[in-house]
Amino acid sequence: MAKTNPGRFFEDYRIGEVIAHAVPRTVSGGERALYHALYPARHALYSSDEFARACGLDQSPLDDLAAFHIVFGKTVPDISLNAVANLGYAEGRWLKPVYPGDTLRATSQVIGLKQNSNGKSGVVWVRTRGINQDDEPVLDYIRWVMVRKGDPNADAPDTLVPELKPALAADDLVIPEGLDFARYDFTLAGGLHRMADYAIGEKIDHVDGVTIEEAEHMMATRLWQNTAKVHFDATNREDGKRLIYGGHVISLARALSFNGLANAQMIVGLNAGAHANPCFAGDTLRAWSEVLDMAETTHPGVGAVRLRLVAMKHGAPAFALKGEDGKYLPEVLLDLDYWALMPI
Amino acid sequence: MAKTNPGRFFEDYRIGEVIAHAVPRTVSGGERALYHALYPARHALYSSDEFARACGLDQSPLDDLAAFHIVFGKTVPDISLNAVANLGYAEGRWLKPVYPGDTLRATSQVIGLKQNSNGKSGVVWVRTRGINQDDEPVLDYIRWVMVRKGDPNADAPDTLVPELKPALAADDLVIPEGLDFARYDFTLAGGLHRMADYAIGEKIDHVDGVTIEEAEHMMATRLWQNTAKVHFDATNREDGKRLIYGGHVISLARALSFNGLANAQMIVGLNAGAHANPCFAGDTLRAWSEVLDMAETTHPGVGAVRLRLVAMKHGAPAFALKGEDGKYLPEVLLDLDYWALMPI
Amino acid sequence: MAKTNPGRFFEDYRIGEVIAHAVPRTVSGGERALYHALYPARHALYSSDEFARACGLDQSPLDDLAAFHIVFGKTVPDISLNAVANLGYAEGRWLKPVYPGDTLRATSQVIGLKQNSNGKSGVVWVRTRGINQDDEPVLDYIRWVMVRKGDPNADAPDTLVPELKPALAADDLVIPEGLDFARYDFTLAGGLHRMADYAIGEKIDHVDGVTIEEAEHMMATRLWQNTAKVHFDATNREDGKRLIYGGHVISLARALSFNGLANAQMIVGLNAGAHANPCFAGDTLRAWSEVLDMAETTHPGVGAVRLRLVAMKHGAPAFALKGEDGKYLPEVLLDLDYWALMPI
Known part of the structure; x- marks a missing residue:
């Protein structure tokens, strides 16, 4: 009996089953410090306990994307070890901030299956949930992957393709309890623009660039206990390259977006996301955003902004996205659609 | 009077003397987070406070090997600054878990001396002890090095070669107070195999590989305050390479061994260890294990498994170890013999 | 209206104005662990809570240079984003240790302006202050930069060149409350030399070298939330190199100085500093120090030592500094003049 984890194959998934993922993780100030060392993260709410308290929270939470990466990492051995491609995300919601001392675990329920016409692989849809030590959900999202x-x-399973919302509505978002931007300090936050200063359709070039190193993306990906071989083992691909975890690109792009969106503080919704092209060490990453929607919330001073965040390689044209054929340009790495909270 | 530390030479050691090593170190969640960023560590007991508590501990301890590296690092300025080779380990025992907030210091007693026949160097045996802020020993091991x-x-000292146990017996091991695997959660731990599922002589290929970067091994080695020049200074060797600290290879191999030995949770004994060949950045490291022995303990549900852990470079034959001449194959980096605790 | 930060230009500064810098930062054991992973730091007071308590402090503080880098990093978006050169430091004083849990913010007052004769740039002098969550100043220093x-x-502003002390006097220094070296443990500190063992004019070669990697200096610089593009973006300079943050060189050199100055524990004054030449990944850094002055303090057993700390590239002549033309030799990276506290 093999002692190592072979991962699951397409035929191993059953509609409705709930997979409990392994290796719970307690976070501390160490994860926060490393997040700031690995990404140029500057959003004040995640940097300062005092700033977070002034916004009605108990203390500065772990970056929302760090919570996402930790939950995602736990799913890899069960969901994507034999994945051919990570196809998309939908209906992602952050339900509760994660604080130092919290312990996270994750479960995934299989909600969709569709064998590919070639008979060699299929698409698996799962709803993944991150859960803290008090059994409270902190994060919930749908992901679908192509699995060999x-x-x-x-035998091919009965096809079930789940109906997914193209985007969450503002009413679907969960605002952290107590969050209050009524006395928000724009100077300390590092950006003077409130929601009212942005317009739907506005595009922002985030200007800065970061050249990526192997040691950095591997340390980040290990920190989230993501075990996918292709990120760590230079002998895994024929070209000797290590593919960078898509979440590393998400966090880099989000951190770069501070320059122009310093007040888009908390991520509360993930509508969609495409890893358009692979990213490798040596690439210099840049980012731009587009304002897709805006809404008020019932919390004092708190607005919700829906943003497209695009990461691209240096050399891409300004606001690069898709070509005339509707396909992503080769320099585009990421196209992410998310909701963030911003002072109105 | 020179202000810098010249290190000790062979003739500077006296049988029986106890050397108090410098620079005590307080550990926190920061060291735990970095350990997870530097190594693909996934053993649940070191990842989750909740999991550790369910096993009878107060919280998740610092990884046993991190405690070892910290203690080892303290000894370098006094023991191995002028060492030609790190020859071996014996009778290593972990005596008490190290928790965030603990402060570690170290002492070494000289227990053996033997000048080499060339008259230019000799072998020094020391028993090193790691001690916490309450003066309790947390770790104890014998190491011997060749020193110029x-x-x-x-003058050559009187030769004294200490008698070393070829391996600790299960009865020699110290099981952490309160440790209890009676309600061990195999699903959360990420491996379904208990001690009864393994057989003496069984070999496990841990499958995964990690390509090593300079920044990673230097950050790790600095974190343990190990000052040996050869790890950090590319001008130190004629070939311009930085030798990777042997402990970095131990931690990488141990972390890789999760895939196949997820429930070999705590390291409690170190029987022997050989750094068979040097490791450099760019090497892709793989690992395999062999079950050498098993024993029950007096703690509920807790068994002890004696394991050989071998690290090798990519391209080595499966289960590579020694050639027909009895020497380690050139691709073999590490041959470690240790005891771990596993649910029976 | 542009949403990104264009930085300030020379004509945007007014004498007397106080700039409140953005993004306060709470530090934890994570920052301490990372400081030890990024630099070969071994000063016992910053490594061990027990050692710090034996010296009269509450616990081990964050390294003084880490506090400096955090405060410095906050000033970059407002002071040096369009800087051509970082010209100097003066009158720097550490006023209060920074402990895990503290939150730091920073302000800078413009105290000098002088347009260059070419009319294209000018020099700006600022007094920067680091402030904790209780509105207590923890750090105070003057810096001047050339800004486009x-x-x-x-129009050129009225020229005002502030009078700067060439060096702080010992009486200017603020010794941390309660600091007491009367029962200082030289063995645990890792160096047997007290202030009385050093002589003014004495030079110390710190012997060890460190070869620098891109991933390390970028992680360090991000950890301090320093956003200067030139450190992260390989497309920013024509030669494709990333300039290493001068503070990274300061911390590396200071950490190397442990070997020879293990008891120069706390940095309390910064008299002057020049980043003599740029530093790039691949450089192997070495350091030497010169004792410039010594003084007693009113605290039990606590002396103050004024030191020159020079960082240079491998291959530089011993104690390299300036050529016959009075200019720094090309291998010299840093010439720093600071006060540290040492047992008398």
Whole structure:
């Protein structure tokens, strides 16, 4: 009996089953410090306990994306070890801030299956939930991946493609308890623009660039206990390159977006996301954003802004996205659609 | 009077003397987070306070190897600054878990001396002890190194070669107070195999590989305050390479061994260890294990498994170890013999 | 209205104005662990809570230079984003240790302005202050930088060049409350030399070298939330190199100085500093010190030592500094003049 984890193949998933993922993780100030060392993160709410308290929270939470990466990392051995591609995200909601001392675990429920016409692989949809030590959900999102079949002759399952919201509505978002931007300090936050200063359709070039090193993306990906071989093992691909975890690109782009969106403080919704092209060490990453929507919330001074965040390689044209054929330009790495909270 | 530390030479050691090593170190969640960023560590007991508590501990301890590296690092300025080679380990025992907030210091007693026949160097055996802020020993091990003579004409000391146990017996091991695997959660731990599922002589290929970067091994080695020049200074060797600290290889291999030995939770004994060949940045490291022995303990549900852990470079044959001449194959980096605790 | 920060240009500064810098930062054991991973730091007071308590402090503070870097980093978006050169430091004083849990913010007052004769740039002098969550100053220093003009036709301001002390006197220094070296443990500190063992004019070669990696200096510089593009973006300079943050060189050199100055524990004054030449990844850094002055303090057993700390590249002659023309030799990276506290 093999002692190592072979991962699951397409035929191993059943609609409705709930997979409990392994290796719970307690976070501390160490994870916060490393997040700031790995990414040029400057959003004040995640940097200062005092700033977070002035906004009605108990203390500065772990960056929302760090919480996402930790939960995501736990799912890899069960969901994407034999994945051919990470196809998309939908209906992601942050339900409760994660604080130092919290312990996170994760479960995924299989909510969709569709074998590919070639019979060699299929698409698996899961709803993943991050849960803290008090059994409270902190994060919830749908992801779908293409997974190889272990046995090409295994029967195809009944096809079930879940209906996904193209985007969460502002009413779907969960605002952290007590959050209050009524006395928000724009000077300390590092940006003078409130929600009213932005317009739907406005695009922002985040200006700065970061050249990526192997040691950095591997340290980040290990920190989230993501075990996918392709990120760590230079002998895994024929070209000898280590593919950078898509979440590393998300966090880099989000951190760069501070320059122009310093007050888009908390991420509360993930509508969609595409890892358009692979990213490798040596690439210099840049980012731009587009304001897609805005809404008020019932919390004092707190607005919700829906943003497109695009990461691209140095050399791409300004606001690069798709070509005339509707396909992503080769320099585009990430196209992310999310909701953040901002003073109105 | 020179202000810098010249290190000790072979003729500077006296049988029986106890050397108090410098620079005590307080650990926190920061060291735990960095350990997870530097190594693909996934053993649940070191990742989750909740999991550790369910196993009868107060919280998740610092990884046993991190405690070892910290204690080892303290000894370098006094023991191995002028060492030609790190020859071996024996009778290593972890005596008490190290928790965030603990402060570690170290002492070494000289227990053996033998001048080499060339008269230019000799072997020094020391018993090193790691001690916490309450003066309790947390770790104890014997190490022997070959050290240069400062003065080739210095008299040879009386030869004393200590008798070393080839391996600790299960009865020699100290099981952490309160440890209890009776309600061990195999799903959360990430591996379904208990001690009864393994057989003596069984070999496990840990499958995964990690390509090593300079920044990573230097950050790790600095974190343990290990000052050996050869790890940090590219001008130190004629080939311009920085030798990777042997402990970095130990931690990488141990972390990789999660895939196949997820429930070999705590390291409690170090029987022997050989750094068979040097490791450099760019090497892709793989690991395999062999079950050498098993024993029950008096703690509920807690078994002890004696394991050989071998680290090797990518390209080595499966389960590579020694050639027909009895020497380690050139791709083999580490041959470690240790005891771990596992649910029975 | 542009949403990104264009930085300030020379004509944007007014004598007397106080700039409140953004993004306060709470520090934890995570920052301490990372400081030890990024630099070969071994000063016992910053490594061990027990050692710090034996010296009269509450616990081990964050390294003084880490506090400096955090405060400095906050000033970059407002002071040096359009800087051509970082020209100097003066009158720097550490006023209060920074402990895990403290939150730091920073302000800078413009105290001098002088347009260059070319009319395209000018020198700005600021007094920067680091402030904790109780509104207590923890750090105070003067820095001056050459800043480009945004509009070359902007009027020149009245010239005001502040009078700066060439060095702080020992009486200017603030010794941390309660600091007491009467029962200082030289063995645990890792160096046997007290102030009385040093002589003014004595030079110390710190012997060890460190070869620098891109990932390390970028992680360090991000950790201090320093956003200067030139450190992170390989496309920023024509030669494709990333300039290493001068503070990274300061911390590396200071950490190397442990070997020879293990008891120069706390940095309390910064008299002057020149980043003599740029530093790039791949450079192997070495350091030497010169004792410039010594003084007693009113605290039990606590002396103050004024030191020159020079960082240079491997291959430089011993104690390299300036050539016959009075200019720094090309291998010299840093010439720093500071006060540290040492047992008398």
